[in-house]
Amino acid sequence: MKRVHNPGNIIKKQICQFLAPRVxxxxxxxxxxxxxxxxxxxxxxxxxxIIYWAGGExxxxxxxxxxxxxxxxxxxxxxxxxxxxxxxxxxxxACEEEMRGGYxxxxxxxxxxxxxxxxxxxxxxxxxxxxSSLNFRVARQIKGAGEKVLPFLIDRHVGRIYHTLxxxxxxxxxxxxxxxxxxxxxxxxxxxxxxxxxxxxxxxRSEIAGCxxxxxxxxxxxxxxxLDACPKAEGIMIMLRSLSPQVIITDEIGREEDxxxxxxxxxxxxxxxxSAHGSTLEExxxxxxxxxxxxxxxxxxxxxxxxxxxxxxxxxxxxxxxxLPLYSARSIRE
Amino acid sequence: xxxxMSGAALIILAAYLFGLNLSLMYYNRVRLLEELLMALEMxxxxxxxxxxxxxxxxLSIAKKINRPVGSLFFDAARLMQQNRGxxxxxxxxxxxxxxTRELDMPQxxxxxxxxxxxxxxxxxxxxxxxxxxxxxxxxxxxxxxxxVEHQKNNKICKYLGLLGGMTLxxxxx
Numbered sequence: 207m208k209r210v211h212n213p214g215n216i217i218k219k220q221i222c223q224f225l226a227p228r229v230x231x232x233x234x235x236x237x238x239x240x241x242x243x244x245x246x247x248x249x250x251x252x253x254x255x256i257i258y259w260a261g262g263e264x265x266x267x268x269x270x271x272x273x274x275x276x277x278x279x280x281x282x283x284x285x286x287x288x289x290x291x292x293x294x295x296x297x298x299x300a301c302e303e304e305m306r307g308g309y310x311x312x313x314x315x316x317x318x319x320x321x322x323x324x325x326x327x328x329x330x331x332x333x334x335x336x337x338s339s340l341n342f343r344v345a346r347q348i349k350g351a352g353e354k355v356l357p358f359l360i361d362r363h364v365g366r367i368y369h370t371l372x373x374x375x376x377x378x379x380x381x382x383x384x385x386x387x388x389x390x391x392x393x394x395x396x397x398x399x400x401x402x403x404x405x406x407x408x409x410x411r412s413e414i415a416g417c418x419x420x421x422x423x424x425x426x427x428x429x430x431x432x433l434d435a436c437p438k439a440e441g442i443m444i445m446l447r448s449l450s451p452q453v454i455i456t457d458e459i460g461r462e463e464d465x466x467x468x469x470x471x472x473x474x475x476x477x478x479x480x481s482a483h484g485s486t487l488e489e490x491x492x493x494x495x496x497x498x499x500x501x502x503x504x505x506x507x508x509x510x511x512x513x514x515x516x517x518x519x520x521x522x523x524x525x526x527x528x529x530l531p532l533y534s535a536r537s538i539r540e
Numbered sequence: 541x542x543x544x545m546s547g548a549a550l551i552i553l554a555a556y557l558f559g560l561n562l563s564l565m566y567y568n569r570v571r572l573l574e575e576l577l578m579a580l581e582m583x584x585x586x587x588x589x590x591x592x593x594x595x596x597x598x599l600s601i602a603k604k605i606n607r608p609v610g611s612l613f614f615d616a617a618r619l620m621q622q623n624r625g626x627x628x629x630x631x632x633x634x635x636x637x638x639x640t641r642e643l644d645m646p647q648x649x650x651x652x653x654x655x656x657x658x659x660x661x662x663x664x665x666x667x668x669x670x671x672x673x674x675x676x677x678x679x680x681x682x683x684x685x686x687x688v689e690h691q692k693n694n695k696i697c698k699y700l701g702l703l704g705g706m707t708l709x710x711x712x713x
Contacts, residue, residue: 223623225625288625291661295594296595296628297592297593298662298663298664298668299591300592302665
């Protein structure tokens with residue numbers, strides 16, 4: 207597996223320009239090795255500036271990492287306001303829809319989570335005011351993340367992709383795997399025994415393709431169409447009607463309408479690759495709608511990921527109908 | 541005699557041109573305010589129908605509006621696109637400073653333009669629209685005043701220039 211760029215450079219080149227000048231200068235002065243592993247940059251009103259990486263965090267002072275909160279740089283309201291202006295390209299009016307979802311996407315596919323006071327009108331979120339925290343999540347594409355999994359997802363006789371459900375706990379690498387599967391299936395790899403297939407991604411939370419103004423910022427393949435920020439159920443129907451995909455990829459399914467749309471896709475012969483939060487098959491089976499889908503054997507392959515040896519650890523691949531394990535990391539480790 | 545006559549003609553012409561220039565100043569104020577109103581109308585269209593980000597909306601306006609109003613929007617957009625971490629207000633005010641001389645407006649109107657700086661990109665769509673409409677209203681009032689001033693002073697300036705030149709010639713002769 208290879209990472210696309212040096213992640214430290216990604217932060218300096220793609221993220222720093224959206225930070226308020228004082229925060230920017232702090233982040234820019236960090237050593238390269240620290241930037242390379244940084245996964246999140248957290249700005250919270252009147253609280254210390256913190257960066258997070260897998261399994262750790264660091265307070266940041268004006269001259270770099272510091273040991274205590276007292277020495278850390280306290281993020282001001284002005285820093286937050288300026289940063290929000292920069293990430294919204296000076297246009298909060300153009301980002302209302304995304305803000306209602308609690309995030310904004312910036313060029314490079316990085317997502318900025320927003321916290322603050324939500325204004326609710328007639329029971330639904332109208333807008334977000336008084337932003338009090340910002341969380342920059344560094345989008346990292348790991349090319350090759352799906353190479354190990356893909357051979358188990360192909361019906362080699364007809365070159366068809368099996369209906370697949372990727373299951374993992376949060377931060378388990380579901381989205382990274384889906385993104386790489388999209389890239390591999392779309393571009394075509396030798397293992398498919400043919401050219402690529404047309405892939406449709408319904409990316410409700412702009413996570414898979416990391417679209418900025420509708421354009422994918424991450425490599426999702428040359429035959430891939432993306433419906434960005436589109437509700438899953440409607441997006442799947444739009445895909446089926448107008449973009450004739452051979453494979454539909456979407457993440458975090460679970461609502462009844464999502465499942466109904468996926469059923470439609472399955473019935474018209476389009477392969478579906480989806481993901482769901484969970485750790486074990488039992489846990490998924492307990493969820494009303496997903497459980498029903500598994501009971502009815504909609505999915506032909508179940509892929510389990512975990513964090514046991516870092517995000518994206520492939521634990522198991524199971525044949526959907528009979529529950530036969532096709533791959534098990536435990537048996538390999540033993 | 542011939543020399544005196546041509547000198548006198550030159551003095552009258554120069555004085556007339558001075559008066560004309562003064563009257564053009566009043567006309568330019570009217571034109572600039574009209575163009576500013578037009579630019580704000582374009583901005584509202586970009587916000588309403590395209591949700592166009594501010595820098596792109598400014599560039600689009602700059603392409604359609606003459607200098608110096610067009611330059612004002614162009615310079616602000618360029619500053620925003622330079623990723624220097626400046627706020628919209630800082631970009632606008634810097635562009636305003638750069639174009640102050642060419643804009644040549646009374647302080648009251650310049651204050652209005654300055655006020656625009658703290659409005660750009662702030663708030664949601666309806667909030668942005670409301671703020672722009674309010675500024676448009678104030679600009680319309682300023683335009684009305686500028687038109688009255690122009691009508692009042694246009695002929696006066698020209699005639700005063702001409703008559704002033706003639707008076708000077710009479711004195712000199």
